[in-house]
Amino acid sequence: MIDFTLAKTKHAMWGLQLSTYIGSDNATPPASCLTSYRQCKLGTWLYSDGLSSYGHFPKMRDLERVHRQLHEMAQEIVTLKQHNQVAAAQQKLIEMQTVSNEILHLLDRVNQKFSELR
Template sequence: MNSESDIKQDFETALVKHMLFKSKLRSFLYGTQLAEGPVRDADQCGLGIWIQERWQGPLGSVSEWFELDRVHRQLHAEANKLMDMYQQGFQEQAREGLADLLPLTDRVPRLLQTIQDKLRTPR
């Protein structure tokens, strides 16, 4: 994966994985039955798997990988709290908590873009 278009496509895939996580969390909090593992566990999440594969590979030289992983894990920890709240009967409060996640969820695309820009810039 050396060309700029390959990198761009790979990072677009990561962004889709992030959007899928957000969609699954929202769906759960609105009553949809789904496999909880990928929403609860950062290591089962599509984006989490993507992060680990790239970070440990040749793309892992960019310092923001650590921050991306940290934010991603924090996002899952907060999602767990909302899911637990929902399952304990506090559905409305759990849904309201989605708004509190926005600053965190918005950081992921910005970090992905920063990493992508650094990978595309010759060092």
């Protein structure tokens, strides 16, 4: 089982790392921003126990979809930064915040559903 509070904290830290990278002159993006949506901690859980055990819950499928979208946006942001399109990267980062907030909301909803099952 996943620790939802820890997952939300790590998610926030991930977003902060990406934001810091975009706002700095650091030439190397944080490795966590390049990690596949299947290989990060949340993705590892989703594609092992999460979906196999709880994939019948609609919010779990939503979480999977939005999580994948978030990683795709992050990779696009990193690519923009690497091509010196910082303003475009910053704009995409602002757009990504909505998706990031949706992840937090879905984590809360899934956690609530799991709590009801216990």
